Amino acid sequence: MSGEPTLLTADPSVVSVGAGLFADALAAQAVPVAPVDFAPPLGDGALDDALVRVLADPRRTAANATAVERVLAVRPQLVDVRPAGEALGLEPGTFYHAGPPVDWERASGPLRGALIGAMVFEGMAATPEEAERALASGAARLDPCHHHSAVGPMAGVISPSMWVFELVDEATGRRAWCSLNEGLGKVLRYGAYGPEVIERLRWMSAVLGPMLRDAVRAVGPLDIGAVVAQMLQMGDEGHNRNRSGTLMLLRDLLPAIITSGAPSDDVAEAVRFVSGNDHFFLNLVMPAAKLMMDAGRDVPGSSLVVAMARNGTDFGIQVSGTGDTWFTAPAELPQGLFLGSYGPEDANPDIGDSAITETCGIGGFAMATAPAIVRFVGGDVEFALATSRSMYEITLAENPAFQLPVLDFRGAPTGIDVTRVVRTGILPQINTGMAGRVAGTGQVGAGLVNPPEACFTQALAALAQAAPELPGA
Amino acid sequence: MTSQAPSPATTVTIRRGAYRDSVALMRVSREVSALDGVDAALVAMATELNLELLAQMGGSVPEGTGPNDLLIAVRATGGETTAAALERADAELAAMSTGGGGGGGGAEAPARTLRTAAARAARDGAPASLALVSVPGRYAAAEAFEALEAGLDVLVFSDNVPVEHEIALKDRAAGLGRLVMGPDCGTAVVGGAGLGFANTVRPGPVGIVAASGTGAQQLVCLLDAAGVGVGHCLGVGGRDLSSAVAGRSTRQALRLLDADPATERIVLVSKPPAPEVAEAVRAEAAALATPVHLVMLGGETDLSAAAAEVVTALGGPAPRWPSWSPAAAPSPRAGALRGLFCGGTLADEAMLIASAALGPIASNIPLRPGDAAWTLPADLRHDGHLVIDFGDDTLTSGRPHPMIDPSAREERLRAELADPAAGVVLLDVVLGHGAHPDPAAGVAAALTGSGSAVPVVVTLCGSSGDPQGLEAQAAALASAGAEVYLSNAEATRRALDLLKRP
Numbered sequence: 007m008s009g010e011p012t013l014l015t016a017d018p019s020v021v022s023v024g025a026g027l028f029a030d031a032l033a034a035q036a037v038p039v040a041p042v043d044f045a046p047p048l049g050d051g052a053l054d055d056a057l058v059r060v061l062a063d064p065r066r067t068a069a070n071a072t073a074v075e076r077v078l079a080v081r082p083q084l085v086d087v088r089p090a091g092e093a094l095g096l097e098p099g100t101f102y103h104a105g106p107p108v109d110w111e112r113a114s115g116p117l118r119g120a121l122i123g124a125m126v127f128e129g130m131a132a133t134p135e136e137a138e139r140a141l142a143s144g145a146a147r148l149d150p151c152h153h154h155s156a157v158g159p160m161a162g163v164i165s166p167s168m169w170v171f172e173l174v175d176e177a178t179g180r181r182a183w184c185s186l187n188e189g190l191g192k193v194l195r196y197g198a199y200g201p202e203v204i205e206r207l208r209w210m211s212a213v214l215g216p217m218l219r220d221a222v223r224a225v226g227p228l229d230i231g232a233v234v235a236q237m238l239q240m241g242d243e244g245h246n247r248n249r250s251g252t253l254m255l256l257r258d259l260l261p262a263i264i265t266s267g268a269p270s271d272d273v274a275e276a277v278r279f280v281s282g283n284d285h286f287f288l289n290l291v292m293p294a295a296k297l298m299m300d301a302g303r304d305v306p307g308s309s310l311v312v313a314m315a316r317n318g319t320d321f322g323i324q325v326s327g328t329g330d331t332w333f334t335a336p337a338e339l340p341q342g343l344f345l346g347s348y349g350p351e352d353a354n355p356d357i358g359d360s361a362i363t364e365t366c367g368i369g370g371f372a373m374a375t376a377p378a379i380v381r382f383v384g385g386d387v388e389f390a391l392a393t394s395r396s397m398y399e400i401t402l403a404e405n406p407a408f409q410l411p412v413l414d415f416r417g418a419p420t421g422i423d424v425t426r427v428v429r430t431g432i433l434p435q436i437n438t439g440m441a442g443r444v445a446g447t448g449q450v451g452a453g454l455v456n457p458p459e460a461c462f463t464q465a466l467a468a469l470a471q472a473a474p475e476l477p478g479a
Numbered sequence: 480m481t482s483q484a485p486s487p488a489t490t491v492t493i494r495r496g497a498y499r500d501s502v503a504l505m506r507v508s509r510e511v512s513a514l515d516g517v518d519a520a521l522v523a524m525a526t527e528l529n530l531e532l533l534a535q536m537g538g539s540v541p542e543g544t545g546p547n548d549l550l551i552a553v554r555a556t557g558g559e560t561t562a563a564a565l566e567r568a569d570a571e572l573a574a575m576s577t578g579g580g581g582g583g584g585g586a587e588a589p590a591r592t593l594r595t596a597a598a599r600a601a602r603d604g605a606p607a608s609l610a611l612v613s614v615p616g617r618y619a620a621a622e623a624f625e626a627l628e629a630g631l632d633v634l635v636f637s638d639n640v641p642v643e644h645e646i647a648l649k650d651r652a653a654g655l656g657r658l659v660m661g662p663d664c665g666t667a668v669v670g671g672a673g674l675g676f677a678n679t680v681r682p683g684p685v686g687i688v689a690a691s692g693t694g695a696q697q698l699v700c701l702l703d704a705a706g707v708g709v710g711h712c713l714g715v716g717g718r719d720l721s722s723a724v725a726g727r728s729t730r731q732a733l734r735l736l737d738a739d740p741a742t743e744r745i746v747l748v749s750k751p752p753a754p755e756v757a758e759a760v761r762a763e764a765a766a767l768a769t770p771v772h773l774v775m776l777g778g779e780t781d782l783s784a785a786a787a788e789v790v791t792a793l794g795g796p797a798p799r800w801p802s803w804s805p806a807a808a809p810s811p812r813a814g815a816l817r818g819l820f821c822g823g824t825l826a827d828e829a830m831l832i833a834s835a836a837l838g839p840i841a842s843n844i845p846l847r848p849g850d851a852a853w854t855l856p857a858d859l860r861h862d863g864h865l866v867i868d869f870g871d872d873t874l875t876s877g878r879p880h881p882m883i884d885p886s887a888r889e890e891r892l893r894a895e896l897a898d899p900a901a902g903v904v905l906l907d908v909v910l911g912h913g914a915h916p917d918p919a920a921g922v923a924a925a926l927t928g929s930g931s932a933v934p935v936v937v938t939l940c941g942s943s944g945d946p947q948g949l950e951a952q953a954a955a956l957a958s959a960g961a962e963v964y965l966s967n968a969e970a971t972r973r974a975l976d977l978l979k980r981p
Binding site for chain 1: 495496497498499500503545547573575587588589590591592593595596597599600603605606607608609610611612613614615617618620621622624625626628629631632636637641643644646647648650651654656657658669670671672673674675677710711735736738739883912913946
């Protein structure tokens with residue numbers, strides 16, 4: 007942004023941060039003054055040198071521009087639906103899960119519940135009790151979805167026999183995967199593992215998966231990025247509201263499903279299932295976002311957040327300039343509304359890879375575009391507008407493809423910058439579902455949550471370590 | 480030359496997966512169609528309907544183009560017209576997704592970052608040219624980096640900024656072709672606007688580079704009294720001419736003023752610089768097209784002499800600096816010099832002049848650091864000659880600068896007036912934007928109620944246009960019994976005269 011010197015020639019117009027006295031003195035001279043509402047950075051004074059060292063890193067500006075450019079250049083296309091074992095090379099006995107790494111010992115109720123259900127579903131245990139004993143004895147290998155170009159909502163458990171959407175970015179050949187969405191209520195991803203849950207998973211693998219595969223192969227590739235762009239203009243924010251996206255997907259796939267020759271009962275059941283589950287498209291928004299954010303990874307010097315994910319115990323973030331390191335802190339409890347007689351004491355701390363949507367500028371970041379959802383997560387329209395506006399303070403770019411009509415078609419605030427989060431203390435806003443604390447419960451509510459500050463302060467310290475020392479220090 | 484009119488041709492480009500709302504796209508189509516030389520334009524998603532419209536325009540799309548792709552088709556005569564039309568389409572499409580930041584209703588929250596405030600200023604028709612940073616020192620560099628990256632020059636008023644932050648900041652600024660004024664830049668005048676503590680001055684041919692806040696204010700006020708205006712006064716921060724910072728901003732400021740056609744003479748004013756830096760700056764100054772006066776305190780010159788030199792160099796008569804006397808002249812008496820200053824450079828200058836006559840002067844900003852005879856203890860108590868800079872970092876941490884809140888200095892003034900060992904009190908009263916609205920009142924009140932026989936001499940650093948009113952402030956001080964001088968050097972010499980020496 008090197009520019010011609012204008013200091014001595016331009017009409018003075020001043021942006022003032024700090025003592026109001028000087029802003030007032032300028033206003034008294036009829037000089038236009040724009041004030042900044044300053045708050046000290048995170049870290050209680052311990053991070054000031056680290057922050058300056060990162061800000062002074064000569065690589066940072068160009069690195070962030072490169073990372074964001076790569077993110078925005080991704081065109082996520084749905085190309086296939088396949089069993090996870092085949093698509094991801096996932097071996098029996100290994101389960102992928104949401105969030106940063108965690109073992110059975112530290113796993114939360116909903117993650118344990120989902121793992122128990124997955125063991126039963128894979129035929130590795132006959133009963134939940136047997137599954138639990140096996141898991142506790144270390145019979146299964148756990149690994150984050152994020153380590154395999156995959157994402158999973160809530161518990162995010164993926165086992166070899168589950169089917170996954172496969173997305174590709176043609177220009178780079180990069181791929182991302184996500185499980186199929188099971189619907190709401192008592193479902194595996196919220197930690198439920200009763201017989202109805204297992205039965206549904208079996209039907210999804212036996213009927214729904216193959217039917218979607220055939221349809222996608224017949225009409226695909228489907229441009230998921232373009233559907234997301236349209237969703238945002240139709241009242242969906244792509245995290246907790248995916249209604250129009252789900253219906254647009256169905257619209258695109260239906261002709262191929264109907265003419266596939268599948269039994270009409272199966273077709274009716276599948277269509278009823280998908281159209282009756284407003285969240286079905288979430289599992290396509292997520293891998294689209296994953297594909298985009300993975301493109302921004304591993305740019306030395308970049309302070310772009312490329313992943314935010316929770317495993318129900320820890321919240322973790324990854325940053326472009328610090329490779330695969332997770333910066334974690336205990337996950338917080340969402341604030342929001344509860345289903346039926348559930349209350350805050352029933353809720354598990356924040357869980358799921360779905361915060362990849364916020365990482366890529368939608369979900370909570372695009373809340374202004376989804377006024378219909380604000381009550382569901384316990385806010386109001388004013389809050390939604392203020393939230394989206396404040397996310398521009400901590401992001402590097404505005405995505406011209408994802409526009410928010412209510413903000414005069416402004417591009418979604420995209421690409422969280424660690425330095426801006428630390429400097430302003432404004433934390434990313436996440437819209438989320440709430441899982442029951444006790445394994446087997448299922449969903450108990452939905453609400454709003456922020457990542458812990460410590461994720462960002464640790465990331466900043468690591469970026470500072472990777473940056474050149476300050477001159478003269 | 481052919482007589483046949485060139486025929487229009489249709490050009491089609493495709494943007495894959497670039498969804499836009501159809502109504503908004505119709506507006507873009509209309510804008511592009513309206514351009515001179517454009518027959519028809521279609522900017523639309525490549526739906527079946529729109530592809531038919533395209534076919535009617537005589538265009539076609541590559542295989543595999545679908546409803547999620549954006550097509551831009553222009554039928555126009557001549558390559559230049561087509562290029563202009565495509566460019567216009569691009570501009571309109573880009574504008575569609577920038578958003579005014581308006582819409583949505585609801586009150587807009589205050590800007591939390593400099594770049595947001597700058598974006599709003601641009602939206603409101605007053606694009607920002609400069610950022611003023613006055614947050615606590617350890618946070619200041621981060622704000623200043625943000626300002627530089629938003630394309631702004633920066634004035635950092637904050638003090639207590641770590642020197643390595645300062646260097647990193649100034650290196651970034653150099654890379655971006657921007658100026659960092661400060662840290663600890665108390666004053667600047669840019670394009671007629673006074674920033675920080677700044678006196679109101681008439682515009683004029685002098686440009687000042689100031690590594691010293693009150694030094695620059697004194698210079699500006701003296702020039703103003705002599706009828707010489709100042710176009711710009713660029714502060715660079717008290718540490719800029721240290722070995723560590725090596726004049727990074729000073730050189731940048733000199734170059735800026737040299738390139739400014741309205742600046743006929745440049746004055747560089749600083750406290751004693753690091754010798755090797757002084758040498759480098761001298762060389763830099765000598766290479767400029769604009770004549771440069773170097774006023775580096777600690778040598779032979781004082782600020783008043785330097786101001787006089789500038790005035791005469793511009794063809795003016797040798798100036799006489801104004802002063803104001805009380806009804807009854809004070810009587811000289813024996814005792815010690817007690818200097819109570821808000822301005823660090825004014826304190827320095829006073830010590831330089833006075834110590835030549837009096838020998839060691841104890842101070843919290845000693846002329847000879849590390850020398851016990853020249854150093855005030857932490858409690859600021861001393862029986863002999865002393866000068867206190869109440870604006871020094873160590874005394875302003877956690878409290879406002881004494882130019883804003885003079886209470887600590889007023890309290891000490893009362894104590895000195897009651898001290899039998901005090902021979903004369905020398906102090907400064909600094910006017911201008913940002914300063915206390917009536918700084919003379921507190922000093923006058925302390926004098927009036929004291930019944931003290933200790934003479935009081937005041938340097939009144941202000942210009943005729945200052946909001947406090949130079950004449951009114953001088954009158955208030957004189958009627959309370961003080962002798963008042965515009966020139967700090969003259970005030971100091973008068974204080975020495977009032978000291979009856981053994």
